[in-house]
Amino acid sequence: MQRRDAFPAALAFLLAAHPAAAAAPKVAASIAPLAGIAAAVLGEDGPPALLLPSDRSPHRGALQASQTRVLADADVVLWIGPDLERGIGAALDAMPPTWVAEHTLRAEAAQGMRHRPLRRFAGDAEPAEGRTGGDDPHLWLDPGNAAAIARALAERLAILEPPRAAVYRANAERFAGSMTALEADLAESLAPVRGRRFVVFHDAYRYFETAFGLEAVAALADEPGEPIGGRRLAEVRARAEADGAVCVFADAQAPEGAVTGIARDLGLKPGVLDPLGAGLEPGVDSYAILLKRLAEAFRGCLAR
Numbered sequence: 396m397q398r399r400d401a402f403p404a405a406l407a408f409l410l411a412a413h414p415a416a417a418a419a420p421k422v423a424a425s426i427a428p429l430a431g432i433a434a435a436v437l438g439e440d441g442p443p444a445l446l447l448p449s450d451r452s453p454h455r456g457a458l459q460a461s462q463t464r465v466l467a468d469a470d471v472v473l474w475i476g477p478d479l480e481r482g483i484g485a486a487l488d489a490m491p492p493t494w495v496a497e498h499t500l501r502a503e504a505a506q507g508m509r510h511r512p513l514r515r516f517a518g519d520a521e522p523a524e525g526r527t528g529g530d531d532p533h534l535w536l537d538p539g540n541a542a543a544i545a546r547a548l549a550e551r552l553a554i555l556e557p558p559r560a561a562v563y564r565a566n567a568e569r570f571a572g573s574m575t576a577l578e579a580d581l582a583e584s585l586a587p588v589r590g591r592r593f594v595v596f597h598d599a600y601r602y603f604e605t606a607f608g609l610e611a612v613a614a615l616a617d618e619p620g621e622p623i624g625g626r627r628l629a630e631v632r633a634r635a636e637a638d639g640a641v642c643v644f645a646d647a648q649a650p651e652g653a654v655t656g657i658a659r660d661l662g663l664k665p666g667v668l669d670p671l672g673a674g675l676e677p678g679v680d681s682y683a684i685l686l687k688r689l690a691e692a693f694r695g696c697l698a699r
């Protein structure tokens with residue numbers, strides 16, 4: 396009897412200990428990797444809503460009405476910035492600037508981010524208008540940047556929900572610590588393929604490459620999904636030969652099997668890289684799993 400009586404008391408205590416549970420800030424993340432980082436910071440208050448699906452490139456496409464509703468309903472919209480998620484940029488342009496200032500958090504502006512300029516490979520055409528400068532927006536593929544994003548989100552959540560500030564900050568610090576450990580693990584697992592060269596479908600992996608000593612020598616398209624012309628293919632083939640490339644990597648968001656014919660044409664081994672984590676449910680560990688899978692895909696193809 397005594398044990399039974401203890402249950403309601405324990406329940407009452409739990410409810411009292413989490414008075415803010417019902418008022419947890421609503422976070423919407425643009426892409427799955429950011430949703431994973433946000434899930435780690437939110438802990439019990441997560442997971443966040445995900446705005447853009449991982450089976451498609453985030454670069455293009457307007458938001459659907461349902462996505463715009465999720466965005467407008469959020470207390471915090473965590474996104475990279477207008478150079479990456481152009482559909483979100485367009486949706487935010489239509490909202491009142493004061494709402495945007497109060498409800499959005501641009502990962503690219505987080506304190507302590509490592510920024511890398513957009514690169515051009517030897518033999519690339521002149522960049523198209525609007526793509527002439529600025530930073531490479533694929534900045535989530537660096538574990539140090541993920542830690543910086545987690546801390547920035549924790550600070551924003553601390554303002555929105557002061558009673559939970561310590562929890563969010565502790566979650567962000569735990570996540571940042573796990574990123575330091577992950578970076579060391581991945582560096583060790585990628586050591587055997589350090590310096591080995593490759594071609595990519597689109598130039599999305601620079602932050603990961605720089606963090607772990609890998610090096611793309613050419614990209615087949617300036618934008619994901621762009622048709623690859625014969626001249627571009629010939630140029631990339633020459634570059635790959637001159638630089639001793641081993642593999643060509645398609646993005647997981649490209650049509651299945653797209654890499655097979657290209658790899659044959661280029662005389663390279665085919666591989667697939669997933670910068671977003673297609674099929675990975677955003678959760679506290681999903682960002683780490685995304686990076687581990689990426690490392691595994693690089694290693695699997697580049698190892699001789």
Ligand SMILES: [Zn+2]
Nearest residue numbers: 454533597599
């Ligand atoms: Zn991209």
